[in-house]
Amino acid sequence: MATLFILTVDMMTGGDGPVAFLYGGVILLLGPLGRRFTVAVGIALAALACTAFCGGHIAVHDLHNSEAALFAVTLLVIGTATLLSIWNQTWRTTLAELARTLELSHDTVIINDQKDLILYWNDGAEILYGWSRQEAVGRSCQELLRTEFPEAEVWRALELRGQWSGDIVRTRRDGNRLILATRWVLRRDVDGRQVGVIESSADLTEQRRADLLIKASEQRYREIFDSAGFAIWESDWTEAIRISCLSRPTEINLRDWLAGNPEIVNAVLASATICNANEAAAILWGAASREALVGLNWNCLFMDCAIEPLARMITALDEGATRVECEVQARALDDRVLDLVLRISVSSADAPWSNLLIMAADVTERNDARRRAEHAHAERAHEARVSMLGQLASSIAHEVNQPLTAIINYGKSAKRFLDRPEPDLRELDVCLEKILSNSTRASDVVARVRGLARKTSPETTPLNLVELIDETIGLIQREAQSHSVTIVRPRSSSIPTIFGDRVQIQQVLINLIMNSIQAMAGTTARSRELRIDMRATAPKFVEVSITDCGGGFPAEREGRIFEPFFSTKAEGMGLGLPICRSIVESHGGSIQARNNSLNGSVVTFTLPCSNQPHSAAAVATIS
The missing domain is CATH 3.30.450.20 (PAS domain)
Known part of the structure; x- marks a missing residue:
């Protein structure tokens, strides 16, 4: 309606009056409706101005220079008003976006006037401090938040540089204290006078608490x-x-x-x-x-x-x-x-x-003590072997005497064959072979006895357990016969090779077999039979069981038989079984003893047959 009125008046005045300048006002009034709309309005008004000008000056000879200049100024006003309206819209949009950004910021943004009264309070401030915008605006920021800060330093920095950054302490609505990293900027008017402060703050409370925890x-x-x-x-x-x-x-x-x-x-x-x-x-x-x-x-x-x-x-x-x-x-x-x-x-x-x-x-002292304990254990094991050899003296003597007697007899026979007018060389050769074989047999017996008696460091090697048990039975056979004990060893097949110290494993076998023989000394109601069984067990172990038909272990003492210095025999020292246990366990095996379900006892031990040999150095278990 206003535009139509301006157009009518403009045409009545011939398009050369000041009314045409009102077109600029129309553009500025319609500017908030949008940039494209403003451009369209500017073009339309320019067209209307041209229509009004042309309508008032149909004849070319009526056109004066002043009127043309005035028309040009009118178009300039319309164009200028259009550009100013567009620029104004751009700034309004930018300011609106900035205001929206302030609202969306997690940091607090507060604007104060010269008297410290709050003029602006964003959403971040509402969330952090607990007061709504309606409650905060118009109140003193210092009184509301009880801010603790170096006041003299802050105002001096604002005067000199126009800004200050640092840490401040404030109190929330619920009474909790907050540590904030803040930045204050001084506000000035067009004349340079101070009109307030804009501040932006970030909550450092949890970070400082975490820093303190890390420092602690x-x-x-x-x-x-x-x-x-x-x-x-x-x-x-x-x-x-x-x-x-x-x-x-x-x-x-x-x-x-x-x-x-x-x-x-x-x-x-x-x-x-x-x-x-x-x-x-x-x-x-x-x-x-x-x-x-x-x-x-x-x-x-x-x-x-x-x-x-x-x-x-x-x-x-x-x-x-x-x-x-x-x-x-x-x-x-x-x-x-x-x-x-x-x-x-x-x-x-x-x-x-x-x-x-x-x-x-x-662990130097611990290792030294372990080495001393192992040495002491080896000494005790050696003493036990020597003592055991004393008990086997008659068996050893018998084992040695047999080949010696055979050597003497074959030597006499050879002498008789030589004394004949025509010596029988074939028979003589047989006698010499027998002498040599019995000499080897006697030498082997002596070597086995010396092996048990000498002091040597433990040496882990692959062992054929079947051969070792047969050899041990040969040493003890005479002792078993003197006690009327029959040793039964069923033939075992597929027994893997074990790893261990030959002397120590044989000591375990002799000790356990001798214990079983002695345990059957008082048995008269049944035959005295000692059974040695072997079998491979999973995973990668060989189990040896020695079963006798003696009196067994006393029921009340069955759990103590491996304790040092505990013995069921009146003349026993109680070291044999503990030494056996320490030897077996040092090889990575285990040993158990129990009473047989019928009569007598069963002692079972296991030894590993893996490809990784265990150390044969026994860890002392006897104090």
Whole structure:
């Protein structure tokens, strides 16, 4: 309607009056309806202005220069008004988007005037502080939030730089205190006067609480690290892992490659340095102080025999293990030889291998005590064997006398064959063969007895258990006959080879068989039979059972027969069965004893037949 009125007046005045300038007002009034609409209105109004101008000046001779200039100014006004309207719309849109961004921000945005009264309070402030916009706007920000901040420093920074950043403390509506990282910007009017402050703040409360927890955790770790009663040190293996990775051919397994190249292990250890250590580590390594250990490499601390277990440790870490244990031998800075159990842990928070935590337990005294105990056990086992040989003296004498008697008889026969006018060389050859075979037999008996009697270090070798039992029966046969005991050993097939120390396993067999023979000494109501059975059991074990028909174990003492110094015989010392148990268990087997369901007792022991031999060094179980 307004446009139509302006057009009518414009045409009545010939298009050369100031009424045409009102077209610009129409454009500005309609500007908020949209950019495209504004452009369309501008074009339409320009067309109307042209229509009005042309309608008032039909004859060309009536057109004056001033009127044409006025018409041009009218078009300029319409164009300028259109552009200003579009620019205004753009700024309004931008400001609306900025305002929306402030509302959507998780940070708090507050605008205060010069008197600290709140003019603007965004959604983030509502959520964080607990007051709605209606409740906050118009109130003093300081009184509402009880802000704690360095006031003098803040205003000085605002005066000098127009902004300030730092931490402040405020109180929520529910009374909880908040730690905020804030940024304040000074507001000024067109004349440069201060009119207030715009602030943006982020909640750091949980982050600061987490920082305090981390700091407390680090402090506890440091206190534990420093005050631990065992050696702990931190080591940087970054260069070490680089060497191991770059030097290894890609087609070769790391474990096999390190095993065949100990110089690479030495290079890896030489590049692994100690970064930190506690006092216990300094004492362990014989250093003047913990600082003296910093910078030392592993290669100067560990002996050559530690290369293999350390290579296994490197392989395990390379395969992704986060904790590895190994026992190694090391040399302290004061030349003491140390047996150490190392526990290596990889920190997941740092770069790979950049911070390895090593805990070391000194087991030197424990290993020395173990070696002394093993030596004492070997001494007792030897004494038991010698004592056992004393009990077998008559059997041994019989075993030796038989071949000696045969040698004498065959020697006399050979002499008679030689005394004939025509010596019988064939018979003489037979006699000499018999003499040699019986000499070998006597020599074997003596060798077996010497093997049982001598002191030797345990030696694990593959053993044919069937042959060993037959040999043992040969030594004991005379003793069994003197007690009217019949030894029965059913022929066993498919008995695997076992691994163990020949002398120790034979000692177990002799001890158990002799116990069974002696247990049947008072048996008169039935025949005295001793049975030895063997069979392969799963997984990869051989079981030997020795069954007698004696009086068995007293029911109330059946569970104590393997205790040291416990014996069911009046003259017994109670060491035989405990020694048997320690020998069997040191070989990786087990031993059990029970009463037979009918009469007598059964002693059963197992020995491994795997391809990995067990150490035959018995761990002492007798104090």
